Amino acid sequence: MNNFDGLLEKIAQCSMKKLAVAVAQDDAVIEAVRAAKDRKIADAILVGDADKIKEVAASINTDISDFEIVDVKDNTEAALTAVKLVHDGKADMYMKGLIDTKGFLKSVLDKEVGLRTGKPLSHVALFEIEGYEKMMFLTDVAFIPYPTLEDKVGIINNTVEVAHACGIECPKVAPVAAVEVVNPKMPATVEAAELAKMNDEGKITGCIVDGPLSMDLAIDPEAARHKGATNRKIVGDADVIVFPDIHAGNLVYKTLVHTANVKNGCILTGTKAPVILTSRSDSFETKVNSIALAAIVAEELSK
Amino acid sequence: MNNFDGLLEKIAQCSMKKLAVAVAQDDAVIEAVRAAKDRKIADAILVGDADKIKEVAASINTDISDFEIVDVKDNTEAALTAVKLVHDGKADMYMKGLIDTKGFLKSVLDKEVGLRTGKPLSHVALFEIEGYEKMMFLTDVAFIPYPTLEDKVGIINNTVEVAHACGIECPKVAPVAAVEVVNPKMPATVEAAELAKMNDEGKITGCIVDGPLSMDLAIDPEAARHKGATNRKIVGDADVIVFPDIHAGNLVYKTLVHTANVKNGCILTGTKAPVILTSRSDSFETKVNSIALAAIVAEELSK
Numbered sequence: 001m002n003n004f005d006g007l008l009e010k011i012a013q014c015s016m017k018k019l020a021v022a023v024a025q026d027d028a029v030i031e032a033v034r035a036a037k038d039r040k041i042a043d044a045i046l047v048g049d050a051d052k053i054k055e056v057a058a059s060i061n062t063d064i065s066d067f068e069i070v071d072v073k074d075n076t077e078a079a080l081t082a083v084k085l086v087h088d089g090k091a092d093m094y095m096k097g098l099i100d101t102k103g104f105l106k107s108v109l110d111k112e113v114g115l116r117t118g119k120p121l122s123h124v125a126l127f128e129i130e131g132y133e134k135m136m137f138l139t140d141v142a143f144i145p146y147p148t149l150e151d152k153v154g155i156i157n158n159t160v161e162v163a164h165a166c167g168i169e170c171p172k173v174a175p176v177a178a179v180e181v182v183n184p185k186m187p188a189t190v191e192a193a194e195l196a197k198m199n200d201e202g203k204i205t206g207c208i209v210d211g212p213l214s215m216d217l218a219i220d221p222e223a224a225r226h227k228g229a230t231n232r233k234i235v236g237d238a239d240v241i242v243f244p245d246i247h248a249g250n251l252v253y254k255t256l257v258h259t260a261n262v263k264n265g266c267i268l269t270g271t272k273a274p275v276i277l278t279s280r281s282d283s284f285e286t287k288v289n290s291i292a293l294a295a296i297v298a299e300e301l302s303k
Numbered sequence: 304m305n306n307f308d309g310l311l312e313k314i315a316q317c318s319m320k321k322l323a324v325a326v327a328q329d330d331a332v333i334e335a336v337r338a339a340k341d342r343k344i345a346d347a348i349l350v351g352d353a354d355k356i357k358e359v360a361a362s363i364n365t366d367i368s369d370f371e372i373v374d375v376k377d378n379t380e381a382a383l384t385a386v387k388l389v390h391d392g393k394a395d396m397y398m399k400g401l402i403d404t405k406g407f408l409k410s411v412l413d414k415e416v417g418l419r420t421g422k423p424l425s426h427v428a429l430f431e432i433e434g435y436e437k438m439m440f441l442t443d444v445a446f447i448p449y450p451t452l453e454d455k456v457g458i459i460n461n462t463v464e465v466a467h468a469c470g471i472e473c474p475k476v477a478p479v480a481a482v483e484v485v486n487p488k489m490p491a492t493v494e495a496a497e498l499a500k501m502n503d504e505g506k507i508t509g510c511i512v513d514g515p516l517s518m519d520l521a522i523d524p525e526a527a528r529h530k531g532a533t534n535r536k537i538v539g540d541a542d543v544i545v546f547p548d549i550h551a552g553n554l555v556y557k558t559l560v561h562t563a564n565v566k567n568g569c570i571l572t573g574t575k576a577p578v579i580l581t582s583r584s585d586s587f588e589t590k591v592n593s594i595a596l597a598a599i600v601a602e603e604l605s606k
Contacts (some may be wrong), residue, residue: 215557254518
């Protein structure tokens with residue numbers, strides 16, 4: 001599978017998964033869940049102020065009569081109610097509506113009804129990029145600001161699970177940096193080499209890790225050939241890009257979105273069930289793609 | 304001027320500038336200086352092993368009979384001879400040939416015949432990006448690993464000079480980060496705000512600095528509108544992107560080169576004359592564009 005159409009085909013073969021939306025009175029979110037249901041990606045339970053949810057749907061001429069609505073006026077309560085639906089197995093994915101990120105994450109991490117697993121939480125963005133043959137996972141571009149080596153192990157483990165769910169049996173994981181050689185003055189390169197070593201030693205499994213890699217060696221086979229990088233495990237064919245920190249990750253992520261021809265979707269991982277935390281600036285298609293990515297991961301977790 | 308064609312038109316109106324090439328026996332460099340001369344961007348003096356220079360030129364069927372060749376067999380000596388030509392005003396720009404970066408930079412920084420100014424050296428990459436209306440300067444993506452606040456001031460000053468040379472009277476400078484708000488836990492955002500303040504106070508001049516900015520606010524007018532960023536000085540119309548560190552800068556740079564539709568060229572700045580330090584993995588067009596960028600800057604310095 002090397003594009004979002006492939007992802008949708010795979011989803012079509014599974015039983016339809018269900019989203020629980022926290023504080024669902026948000027026009028962009030209602031639009032996205034409507035499209036997700038129409039495209040048979042996922043159904044949704046809308047938790048929030050029922051009157052406002054109907055009002056917002058009417059204001060954008062969207063029929064939501066076929067969605068289950070759970071009426072909870074208070075936002076904090078609505079989030080806890082929605083996340084509990086996922087916690088209890090009544091829904092398969094959890095999605096943020098008109099609630100601030102902090103309050104939403106508090107519900108995700110709630111000790112009683114939340115989705116904690118003990119694993120670190122991390123964010124993964126899946127990209128289909130015109131001119132790149134594979135789907136590309138970028139991580140972490142939005143959640144962990146300055147990941148430690150241990151965090152990066154968690155990030156890789158979380159992302160490899162998502163890649164497996166997407167049908168990539170042994171993803172190639174590239175911890176990237178400005179240069180492809182270890183430079184003791186650049187901690188990102190030292191940690192990248194350490195991650196590759198942990199992979200060699202069987203401490204990181206289910207994938208191939210090669211680092212440090214510069215971006216061209218990671219994603220451009222021709223550049224890799226040109227640089228004579230024949231002894232590397234990744235030669236321009238990376239599936240997963242692991243960034244040194246959130247600045248590098250987020251700046252690359254947004255550069256791709258705003259300059260290249262791409263499709264993308266994002267989820268939060270390391271949780272019991274996939275969590276969708278799109279921002280208002282994400283496009284409609286990105287929101288729908290995020291639901292699709294979550295559905296694929298939910299299917300894998302249900303096995 | 305918003306593309307490389309505009310740059311070339313501007314160059315056509317100036318007197319032809321001259322490159323001094325250090326250790327010129329390099330096929331890719333000879334190809335680039337040949338094209339630069341044919342396109343009337345710049346002439347060149349080839350310093351290095353004359354026999355080898357002629358041999359390499361012959362091996363790629365390139366006529367170099369109209370270039371001045373200075374025969375110096377030893378690489379270190381050749382670099383010092385070439386840089387002295389620039390130092391003495393016999394050439395206008397200095398270019399790296401078949402010599403390692405370290406040895407080349409040593410000649411740039413040579414106290415007697417080098418190109419020191421007392422200003423910090425920094426790297427700037429100029430991009431023409433399909434879909435972005437302006438030329439975009441990225442800095443520093445290749446030279447200063449972890450710039451301090453003081454370094455960033457130097458980087459901005461160097462880059463603003465280059466932007467002025469390119470005809471951009473008051474460039475909009477965006478120190479970018481993962482987020483567009485100051486977060487005390489993210490030093491890059493604190494420094495970005497500090498740079499904007501220094502600009503307000505007249506300590507950084509000739510430009511408008513606004514930061515911290517996320518990449519979408521810096522380069523996407525629609526995203527800036529969508530986020531309601533109307534009170535910012537930069538709303539998706541940045542000319543200069545200043546990166547938190549070399550990882551962020553280099554990863555964005557290579558992502559652009561390998562996924563978007565771009566033209567680009569790079570020079571080293573902060574020197575008496577522009578320095579061209581392309582790498583073997585740079586494309587032929589990038590090398591020629593780098594010479595063009597250097598020529599524009601050399602013209603400005605000659606005034």
